[in-house]
Amino acid sequence: QVQLQESGPGLVKPSETLSLTCTVSGVSISGGSYYWTWIRQPPGKGLEWMGYIYYSGNTNYNPSLKSRVTISVDTSKNQFSLKLRSVTTADTAVYYCARAPILYSYGYIDYWGQGTLVTVSS
């Protein structure tokens, strides 16, 4: 059974770095059939695709965030991570880690984590 679980601080101060990790179980990140993705949703608002990483380390980021975001992968731990620098209150959101399979040409999400709320506040 595939599961994704986000972990990390729920409160980050403005100008600091938001760091989250997604632990994947039930499937190997190294399997090569998926892009591992971060998506966020501000409270009461819509969804934003932040970026993804392949097991090889290849990444693609949303241009709106490109200068501030880094996604990395640790295949030995079956985890991938998100870092978002210089956060502001506009970065307050539920952050989801997710899987985009080759079945859908890596373009859609078939499994999501439960999401974790990160609040940016001093």
Place this chain on the structure above:
Amino acid sequence: EIVLTQSPVTLSLSPGESATLSCRASQSVSSYLAWYQQRPGQAPRLLIYDASNRATGVPARFSGSGSGTDFTLTISSLEPEDFAVYYCQQRSDWPRTFGQGTKVEVK
């Protein structure tokens, strides 16, 4: 960036009625459009991919149609669990983008 505009913002219907949701793209996305359902407090769930294909386990009352810039999600007979927010999403271009959502609420 491709902008997806969903209408209406809110749809008020009764169980058993049919629902028709619209998604319009700012430029052609061919058939590369998906629909997701999000219930309160939950992650989205993929319903339809590539405009008209139901994802695994999705009931037959959900159907999708359209191509180019205009797409429709139809729910043929609303069940109580179908009252939720629905998002469209395109995979034609990077970045992937979502519509702002349509809330289907109980009338």
